[in-house]
Amino acid sequence: MTSLTARIAALLDGRTDRPRRIAVVGAGVLGLTTAWALARRGHAVTVLDAGPIPNPEGSSFDEGRIIRHAYGTMEGYAAMMPAAFTAWRALFAETGADRLVPARAIYALREETPWQGAVARSQARHGLGFTAVDPATIPVLNPDGVIRAMEVAGSGMLLAAPILADLVALLPSLGVVLRPCSVVAACPEGGPVLADGTRIPADATLVAAGAGVLRLMPEAARRFGLRASLQTVAYLEPPPGLWEDAPMLLCRLPGHPTGGVYVLPPRAGTRLKIGDYDTSATVSPDAPRDPPRAGRVAALLHAGARAIAGFGAHRVMGARHCLYTMAPEDRFVLQPVAAGVTLASACSGHGFKLAPLMALGLAAGVEGQVTAEHLAFWASGREGEASAATASA
Ligand SMILES: Cc1cc2nc3c(=O)[nH]c(=O)nc-3n(C[C@H](O)[C@H](O)[C@H](O)COP(=O)(O)OP(=O)(O)OC[C@H]3O[C@@H](n4cnc5c(N)ncnc54)[C@H](O)[C@@H]3O)c2cc1C
Known part of the structure; x- marks a missing residue:
């Protein structure tokens, strides 16, 4: 396991001594697992979604998703997969339902x-x-x-819709507030703003809005090539x-x-x-x-x-x-877009399998355990690529 991945995976253990108020925009697999990763560490989390929670129109909603270690030439992501499997097992231990079917x-x-x-x-x-x-x-x-x-x-199959349902059932017991409502502005200081003008007070906002980011943050989406x-x-x-x-x-x-x-x-x-x-x-x-x-x-x-x-x-x-x-080269984008606001885009065909690990990465960012720059680099899969190349040289 590469060093940043190991540090991030270590957030599965322990709690923060500096709880913060976090708004998560989007209740797909990335938003819900991020809420899980943060809430179990003691943060106060509100999840906001423009649709029902879970949203059958979201990219995460389906019967099955593939999980595997094989990542072709993206060896950095392959290096993350053992930690991703560990994160899934930790989640299933808490929801009480193992939704990974070996295949x-x-x-x-x-x-x-x-x-x-x-x-x-x-x-x-x-x-x-x-x-x-x-x-x-x-x-x-x-x-x-x-x-x-x-x-x-x-390799195996993740039972996607049941996983979302399990998270929706689990999160309120961790103190997470799930709120179906559309966010119209994610970046104002102090927290995101809803369609009815209400502001959700937050110390940090994590935007995991899937394709909705193109509507919500067109400039940032353009900047990161989404x-x-x-x-x-x-x-x-x-x-x-x-x-x-x-x-x-x-x-x-x-x-x-x-x-x-x-x-x-x-x-x-x-x-x-x-x-x-x-x-x-x-x-x-x-x-x-x-x-x-x-x-x-x-x-x-x-x-x-x-x-x-x-x-x-x-x-x-x-x-x-x-x-x-x-996203360009099919790499995750976890990037700061304004003070206290991080864009989290689970890109292309591998967004489901890595979601709980990316969620721990976002928690590490919120807690200042990694810098925004390191988090972006890690999420892009390049850290592991560098070590994979060294290991194979
Ligand atoms: C057909 C298909 C097959 C796939 N196969 C695999 C696979 O085998 N393995 C794998 O790992 N990955 C796979 N993926 C990719 C993976 O499913 C996605 O990357 C992942 O589900 C994206 O999750 P998300 O939470 O980022 O986005 P979504 O699930 O799309 O969630 C985003 C949420 O944000 C909400 N939202 C949007 N705008 C706003 C707003 N303004 N205010 C509030 N809420 C908002 C939406 O309503 C939505 O619920 C596949 C994807 C598809 C479509």
């Missing part, structure tokens, strides 16, 4: 990239397996064009029995307009889900998401058929669009 993860590689060497290094560093698997042993995988199938140990993209997912009913012990599949499809698909098997009450890697469409956070765009859904299903064996025997139960907040 095999198979990467079906159709071209040679630097990804494989980087994952081999980071898995070895964590003592985790990274094993070639005969594609023929995975009945759900379409082997056409697959040059190698690699199993990445230490944008919203529309992601398409579909839920499938598989032929009976086929997916019972099947792994998650991660299938890049070189040359395909979607970039490829990831597949979450049905587990613990979730449906079989496919999603694609097409992040090319930049949209307004208010863009209508219903009905799903037929062209995007067709492209996703076409990619699904390239990745999944016997795809035609699966029934499409539904499809939807969700908002991704994209």
Whole structure:
């Protein structure tokens, strides 16, 4: 574990001797886990959300999210993953429900990239397996064009909606106030301002508003290169029995307009889900998401058929669009934007798995245990990258 990550993870233990009033804007996974990290250390936290809490329109709301150690060439984030798993376990111990379902993860590689060497290094560093698997042993995988199938140990699915529900149930017992209301100004000194003009008194404000930050703080969003993209997912009913012990599949499809698909098997009450890697469409956070765009859904299903064996025997139960907040190079943005105000953007495809660890980072920032500059650097995954490069040199 890298030094800053270790220092930040240490905030799981103990309480502050200088409790502060914190306003958290946004009750997605980042806002709610941040409230958890702060409240259990003794801070007085108010969470504000423009929608219901939890908000089914937020990026965090879905049946399942992937968690894994493999991070490709972003080895700094791979270095954070053991601490991220530890933070999830600490949260589940307090909610009383373990929402991490272990699941095999198979990467079906159709071209040679630097990804494989980087994952081999980071898995070895964590003592985790990274094993070639005969594609023929995975009945759900379409082997056409697959040059190698690699199993990445230490992977699983986070049951996203139940996690949000557990947090909403837990937080009031830690003294957290959950308040459905829209914030119209996050940066005034003394605390954020609501649509009805009320000010929420706060010593510090943490803005975890997902794509809503583009509306709330357009200048800061521009400065840090944030944008919203529309992601398409579909839920499938598989032929009976086929997916019972099947792994998650991660299938890049070189040359395909979607970039490829990831597949979450049905587990613990979730449906079989496919999603694609097409992040090319930049949209307004208010863009209508219903009905799903037929062209995007067709492209996703076409990619699904390239990745999944016997795809035609699966029934499409539904499809939807969700908002991704994209940041340059897919790196988290935890940046000061005004006195006492920090923008926290859980970016792109990895915002869920790292949320409780990022939440501890935000707590470390609030308590002055790390400087704003160090926090931003750490959240960008560059600290671990530097040590990973040293370790592999
Ligand atoms: C389809 C899809 C698949 C994904 N897959 C994975 C995965 O497998 N693994 C992984 O780790 N991550 C994954 N992610 C990414 C991850 O889900 C997100 O990064 C994460 O959920 C973002 O959380 P958040 O709390 O920052 O934002 P959100 O969940 O969007 O929460 C932001 C909240 O802020 C509120 N808000 C906005 N504006 C205001 C305002 N002015 N006042 C008050 N409240 C406001 C909104 O109502 C919303 O509830 C995926 C994302 C999507 C969309």
